[in-house]
Amino acid sequence: MNTPFIRNHQYNLIKKQVGLLQHACNNGADPKVIEAAQYSAQSKILDAFPSATKPQQEMLEKIVTLRKTEEFQHYLQSLEQYLEEFPSVSGKQITKLFPKNKKLKTPHVNDIDYRFISYLGWVDIATNKLFLVYHLNGQLAGIQGRYTPAKKGICFLCNGIGDIALFSAITKSKPANASPDYYKAIGNYICMDSHACNKRITDVSVLEKFLQEVLY
Template sequence: MVNPFIRNNQYNLIKKQVGLLQHACNTVSDPKVIEAVRYSAQSKIIDALPGITEFQKQMLENISTLNTSGEFHQYLRSLEPYMEEFKQVSEKQIIKLFPKIKKMKVPDLTEIDYRYMTYLGWNDIALNKLFLVYYLNGKLVGVEGKCTPANKKGFCLFCKRYEEVAFLSVITKSKPANATPDYYKAIGNYVCVNSETCNKNITDVSALEKFIHNSW
């Protein structure tokens, strides 16, 4: 029986390390340099998945034996059955997260491969908004914000990659005890316009979780 244990962002990190090692194997002639890259890749992968079993650790450590393009490809393919799916959500659950939004356009949830998703995100052009759905500390939460395309590439807060970005501005839900009725606080940053692209890139959820936490 297969027990999934690799989340999407962790799989992306593994792919990144595999790519770096494969590039070194193809372009570097010094064996010591290659071994250093190999050791670094293996260490970063293991560090990114704390609490794994000895069997799972040995499976991941197989990266230390790879040399050819076919072996790198097969290594990644062998890990796919062990990818842990983002817990599926229904349209009803999503609508409940955003009670103030009338006639919400929810993405086609049947088209999603939940293995390759760290968070659910989509744009509503009519509302000029970006919506995020994520399990924060086991609880399903939703964040909505004004989305202003930058019309250029930039550094995404969530995935740390250089992609087409938009400025996401979110009005936080928390208020000080002595706040006036018209009090509000907004936070914002540049994030990927295309959430699917962001999900393919993200290797660490720290910035994503901090942003969502601060939105509440």
């Protein structure tokens, strides 16, 4: 039985390292350069799986044996069966996360391939709001905030360049002696297209930190 152990962001990291190594091999790089690229790719991939079992490590380490384009493709395809799905969510679960939003428009959750997402994100143009849903500390968590479209730039979640927006979310925490009108907003530039962002994100620590700052 194949036990899933690769999360979407980890798979994206593997794809990134595969791309770098494949580029070195396909462009006739010096053997020493290829060897250095192999070592770098293997190290970064293994570092992303500190809890991997011995068989899992051996599977991931096969990247150093690859040379041809079809071998790289087969390697990535062989890992897809080990992808750990983002726990599926229902529209009802999402609605419970945002009880004050009476006209909440939820995404089409049945159309999502949960193997290839690290978070669930969507925009509601009518209300000018952006929503993020993630499994934080074992529980489903969601935040919402206003967004202001910007020019192409770097997303704080995936570090990719694309169409971004300034996303501002109001934190729930307040100082002990704060007035009733007190509020604090935290803003970051994020991809408008969560699908593209999910294909690029290689580290969820920034996302988790942002959620922690907003929710607690």
